[in-house]
Amino acid sequence: GAVVSQHPSWVICKSGTSVKIECRSLDFQATTMFWYRQFPKQSLMLMATSNEGSKATYEQGVEKDKFLINHASLTLSTLTVTSAHPEDSSFYICSARNRYSNQPQHFGDGTRLSIL
Amino acid sequence: QQQVKQSPQSLIVQKGGIPIINCAYENTAFDYFPWYQQFPGKGPALLIAIRPDVSEKKEGRFTISFNKSAKQFSLHIMDSQPGDSATYFCAASIPRGSNYKLTFGKGTLLTVNP
Numbered sequence: 415g416a417v418v419s420q421h422p423s424w425v426i427c428k429s430g431t432s433v434k435i436e437c438r439s440l441d442f443q444a445t446t447m448f449w450y451r452q453f454p455k456q457s458l459m460l461m462a463t464s465n466e467g468s469k470a471t472y473e474q475g476v477e478k479d480k481f482l483i484n485h486a487s488l489t490l491s492t493l494t495v496t497s498a499h500p501e502d503s504s505f506y507i508c509s510a511r512n513r514y515s516n517q518p519q520h521f522g523d524g525t526r527l528s529i530l
Numbered sequence: 531q532q533q534v535k536q537s538p539q540s541l542i543v544q545k546g547g548i549p550i551i552n553c554a555y556e557n558t559a560f561d562y563f564p565w566y567q568q569f570p571g572k573g574p575a576l577l578i579a580i581r582p583d584v585s586e587k588k589e590g591r592f593t594i595s596f597n598k599s600a601k602q603f604s605l606h607i608m609d610s611q612p613g614d615s616a617t618y619f620c621a622a623s624i625p626r627g628s629n630y631k632l633t634f635g636k637g638t639l640l641t642v643n644p
Contacts, residue, residue: 457619457634458574507573511630518562518623518630521573
């Protein structure tokens with residue numbers, strides 16, 4: 415149980431386009447979801463926390479107009495990277511909180527974003 | 531300010547060896563300390579976790595030792611196997627009001643040679 419699915423797993427697009435990444439909790443309701451960014455050989459950096467039905471809370475230094483987060487339902491959160499540039503290329507990972515689990519977060523398998 | 535310090539950055543052991551990864555934290559409000567295993571191109575997966583009311587927890591070949599007074603905890607992998615080669619992250623969490631946000635260490639790249 416407590417499966418988190420991320421889609422797509424890998425995306426390549428041209429500079430200037432917008433890219434949407436989906437994060438779904440498959441077998442539980444996630445009132446809170448988290449979005450992380452991970453550069454090669456580095457740790458996970460929390461970008462934002464989203465609660466269902468409300469605006470996301472962004473970490474310091476993360477541009478909210480650049481990284482749009484929507485958490486419209488208890489099983490789906492989306493991250494849209496707007497007007498993506500090569501420096502936005504990274505590994506993006508979502509996680510979801512299951513209030514009935516003893517784990518604080520369940521992680522998806524990440525999305526590799528490459529901007530040409 | 532890094533709230534969870536992890537060492538070493540990388541570690542190489544022979545099959546059957548016992549790699550030990552250490553973490554130290556500063557915030558005494560942390561009350562949940564998980565270890566995650568991450569393979570290349572995958573998200574982190576929970577390996578084992580401990581709360582500060584116990585000093586040791588063992589699950590299979592993985593053991594967490596926790597020293598509350600020193601604000602340190604460590605992961606031991608018994609009888610390590612090449613399949614254990616991965617990056618390991620320690621983390622710490624504050625409950626409830628923080629939405630259970632996780633603070634991660636910088637990671638340890640473990641290589642287990644056959």
